[in-house]
Amino acid sequence: MDPDIIYGNSKLNHATQPDKIMKTLLLIRHAKSSWDHAHLTDFERPLNDRGKKDAPLMAKKVKERKLKIDRFISSPAKRAKKTATIFMEEYELKEKDLVLVPSLYEASEKNFYDCIENINDKDDVVALFSHNPGITDFVNRLTDKNIDNMPTCAVFAMKIKTKKWKDFEKAGKEFLFFDYPKNV
Secondary structure (H helix, E strand, C coil): CCHHHHCCCCCCHHHCCCCCCCEEEEEEECCCECCCCCCCCHHHCCECHHHHHHHHHHHHHHHHCCCCCCEEEECCCHHHHHHHHHHHHHCCCCHHHCEECHHHCCCCHHHHHHHHHCCCCCCCEEEEEECCCHHHHHHCCCCCCCCCCCCCCCEEEEEEECCCHHHCCCCEEEEEEEECHHHC
């Protein structure tokens, strides 16, 4: 196990430009959320100050890897959507281009597969924002890398050996990196 690769200290040159027969998927847990407003539902909880600091930091770290993200997809929950829009700002994209998928809130493994397998094939590099515990459970089913917990604003990236997202579940997958805010 190479800690530089697993924890994202290396630039991973082979990850910077996707091959035409490969897709790249970044699974991102939303940034730290606030519990300060008891009247809000879980779905409505905003980012707290740490989340507002961590999301731009992680967006910048991902962009430094020279990954050109074609599509941003998120749970519509306020904290996930805000994390995604902060990443999009780093890429100079508008919130109107964010794809919201309701099933990514409290997502099961099947919800993740259904979402991913319906991505447009013209999108080679996709960032998908969701929640625990589903996102941790899902990433641990995809490659030989085991992640005990996806901390808030963690990014787990992989290459998928396919031209078509609909083949995601059965396609070979190659772990690229795992990074998170406290790994600075």
